[in-house]
């Protein structure tokens with residue numbers, strides 16, 4: 001690893017100024033992506049700006065929905081009683097990321113800003129119709145997560161900007177959710193296909209009022225399965241309807257073939273996981 005400067009600013013303003021003033025600066029959160037990339041020279045940072053000195057960046061606040069600080073660790077989200085009560089699917093998705101050691105370091109903000117199409121938090125937050133706040137010298141702007149990812153490793157956070165918060169709408173507490181991650185190993189691996197589904201339904205009549213489906217590792221960014229959602233919204237969850245929606249999601253997926261799985265296999269897994277996920281949601285809803 002090449003030599004680099006290390007800064008730990010005490011405010012957001014100082015962090016943003018440091019991004020402007022230093023050559024090849026990189027923001028450091030938990031370091032579980034960044035330091036690995038620096039060790040292999042995939043990233044050449046001349047200056048690391050550690051965000052952990054900025055107060056409040058790891059807060060998990062609940063008022064009108066959740067506002068989650070970008071430095072909240074994945075372990076915190078997995079274990080938080082409040083998250084488990086209000087949004088259990090977020091905690092369940094967090095529990096699938098890496099190992100306990102990784103989850104204790106890795107942050108939700110780092111997971112989003114790394115821009116991996118397979119990032120667990122990105123997929124579940126996309127299915128939650130979340131928004132993010134991005135801080136710059138001009139103040140803060142908010143953007144929906146479906147406009148945040150622009151390609152592998154690329155996001156809406158500009159060179160002199162910092163991801164400052166993640167906002168999850170309050171209405172989602174009435175939704176049932178499921179997170180399914182398919183991979184060759186049960187731990188320490190990103191998914192070959194990840195699916196998150198959030199659904200509001202009348203389970204006695206089996207009518208889907210509103211559904212959001214996000215898919216990971218099947219395109220250049222995490223994707224929403226918009227056509228599949230349209231098929232289900234407002235309709236009865238019959239086996240035929242679920243099959244139609246699962247096939248639509250599979251068609252919407254844009255996977256590549258790589259050493260981990262073929263594109264055809266990934267498409268088939270999308271159909272299977274969407275169908276299984278809806279089945280699990282219906283089973284959990286009918287138990288109420």
Ligand SMILES: Cc1cc2nc3c(=O)[nH]c(=O)nc-3n(C[C@H](O)[C@H](O)[C@H](O)COP(=O)(O)OP(=O)(O)OC[C@H]3O[C@@H](n4cnc5c(N)ncnc54)[C@H](O)[C@@H]3O)c2cc1C
Nearest residue numbers: 027029030031032033034098106107110111113119120163
């Ligand atoms: C062994 C191992 C297993 C893993 N398993 C998984 C897995 O199962 N699922 C998964 O999704 N990931 C996995 N990862 C990847 C990684 O742990 C996660 O992506 C993690 O959430 C990254 O967070 P971090 O805080 O460590 O980010 P860092 O490494 O600190 O930062 C990642 C990137 O985001 C930028 N960044 C960080 N915070 C901000 C911010 N607030 N504003 C702007 N830019 C920012 C950094 O500059 C850097 O470019 C694994 C990694 C390892 C090493």
